[in-house]
Amino acid sequence: MTTLTQTSPPQTPRSGSAVGRALGHFIRARETGILLAVLLVIVVTTVKNPSFVFSSDGWRDLLLTPSILVLVAVGQAMVIITRSVDLSVGSVLGLTAYLTGRLFIDIPGIPMIVVFLAGIVFGGLLGLINGALVAFAKVPALVITLGTLYAYRGINVVWAGSNRINASDMPKDFLALGTGQFLSIPLLTIIALVVLIAAGWYMKNTRGGREFYAIGSDPAAAGLYGLRVVRRLLIAFVASGALAGLAGVLYAARYGTVNSQAGSGWELDAVGAAVIGGVAIFGGSGTVWGAAIGAVLLLTINRALPILGVPDFWQRAVVGALIIGAIVLDRVLSLRQSKRLLEAREDSK
């Protein structure tokens, strides 16, 4: 599947200012459509109930709710772009969230930064296990990470049992992170944005990032090019795991209570966010920005539907329709593009 982001029709006259070109590029980008959908949902809901945006709680929730999923979706997008998938991220998130609580309980006075690093490194290690199994055992990622989805959750259940981490187990400073704001922007949102910008820059502007796309676009060709496919796969899975780990730490800070089921089902939200955001499920195209906007759309719709009077049980169906719609849209766009390129080729003969 090819998104319109990389399209520029052959023999387009390259005229106009840089700003004009950038604007044209923006309008054609696949991500723009999703962004418009987010804005539409927000506007419609706000008309119905102005406090959805115009209240301090409304504004905060609007930004805060999707922030943790954005982190997980960014990692997921990196993995999907290499034509893999990481279904274990929900379990990784749960495990690191519980680890976070345990660290605060078992090592009183532990510096927050150490807890953050522990969460990220631990998540990265779990990701490394996924990546190594996929890259070396050559088993499809779908199967491997479905296995580790259950395995990591199982470890979590054995470790936590029926215990639960409560807000009172964790320092106030840490919990304040979860809801704190800077210039009326939640800290979690700022963290998510920083990660998003860094990942987006890496994927767009570095050799490593572009190789992710190459591997997803045609794995066999990547081998012939002499690209280091194994290394890239490992990096993608470690990144996904580490971001899920960071998300786990922030989950603990945000919600304050963590049991053995924290993060269940997040893997599907993350995959859904990436797909809605235009990341091709067979790899090779899409951006982490799209996945992040997809995450925002997914969770914002979830909050908007009750306000719009849509009954509870319809909400999952709406999300499903959104995912199917996004895939159908991608397919239509890609068919149109193939047809157009073919016609251009026939014409040039």
Add this chain to the structure above:
Amino acid sequence: MSIAPTPSGPPALELRHVEKAFGAVIALRSGSLALRKNSIHALVGENGAGKSTLVKIIAGLYQRDAGDFLLEGESVDFKSTAESKAAGIAVIYQEPTLFPDLSVTENIFMGRQPTNRFGRIDRKAMRAEAVGLFQRLGVRIDPDRPAEGLSIADQQIIEIAKAISLDASVLVMDEPTAALSGVEVDRLFAVARSLRDEGRALLFISHRFDEVFDLCDTITVMRDGDYISTDPIADSTVDEIVRRMVGRDVTDLFPKQDAVIGEPVLEVRGLNSAGVFHDISFDLRAGEILGLAGLVGAGRSEVVRAVFGVDPYQSGSVTINGRRVPPNSPTAAMNLGLALVPEDRRKQGLVLESSVARNTTMAIRRSLSKAGLLTSGAENAAARVWDARLEVKTNALDTEAGTLSGGNQQKVVLAKWLATNPKVLIIDEPTRGIDVGTKAEVHRLLSELAGQGMAILMISSELPEVLGMADRVLVMREGRITAELSRDDATAETVMSAATRTAATTHAEERAS
């Protein structure tokens, strides 16, 4: 105009008695080659002579089983394509390998893009370099468009641009001109000569002797995986080279009996599929073997897939004995008496994990079953008949098809289709990758079937096979039928010139279309 190879110093690249086998199939018996600096070296041989295997060993894609591989006199062992690339070897493969989602520019520079000191890819510099490469090659390709949808010729150009930009000391070109037009070939040769004069060693693989004699200074001939000879071009003649390449009398190997050629059975009219093939029309008569020749990627397999109903087509018609074969329905095609033995028997012809008996009866399951139930007794009985007729060599009917040799697998696929009692047999590359003995059996069988009045359409990339077996030859190039030759008119030269393009005809045609 050729520069004599300098005998002093070790060759830039040398292979000595290199061997490579894939399971029981020996691809390379004893490959030897010595490339010198300031030289363009030709490597010629029939399909299956082992040229591509040799190239893939040089590229690090395959590892040799035995023999020596020396670079500048030093023994090397490439475990991957990255290692050979790092050692200064650039390879243009026969079939382009591009990333469809990425831009043309990115395809050229993937993995070694120019970066600034923060590791940021310098897109401007990269694009400028791509534009420069295309200028040097004299082609106009939009460097920003995605690689998806490029013609084979343009894809080949990108492969060439990629290899040139590598600044390699050894450049291997595996049939780089197969899809190029005359002007593009001239440009490529000018670039190749300038690279030679810069002191690089080039290896050029081609089936076109005019190009080989025009460009190269030394020529190595291979046959059946063996090294045959190396000579200066100046001392060689085309006749002598061809004799060495073939090494046997063509007619002996392919004993097509004369059959009574009857009425047209299969009629194909004006078949079109955008970007794949155009305006395909031909008749196939009872008792006739019609050869369909052309280069890899000319659209031959696509045409027969469309005729059989596997792939869609936009316009045109297919009829058997005057009855229309509906598009997109292999079932209907089978019921009308059409059979297709596909190109890739392991992926498309067989269920490798299933037994020989089940594979043999795969296409007649319906008629074998009673009240919707299929007994292994019925399967085995039918399979026994057909496998015996085709002399499939297997221990038992319940042997897994995947464990048979290539030749026996092909016989099973043939048995499967012959069991349906077809009027028209389409067979795509009937003898690819099977041993000489079985090859002859397959040819004898096809000849017999034609003698019994079956109409046979045979796609083959092996010229001697086409010339020896076919009563009539159609040649395709870039999705069009470019020639129809009778058995008497079909020679290696007429078929190849219709399959490739020469500068003069190409331009006239391009203007005409």
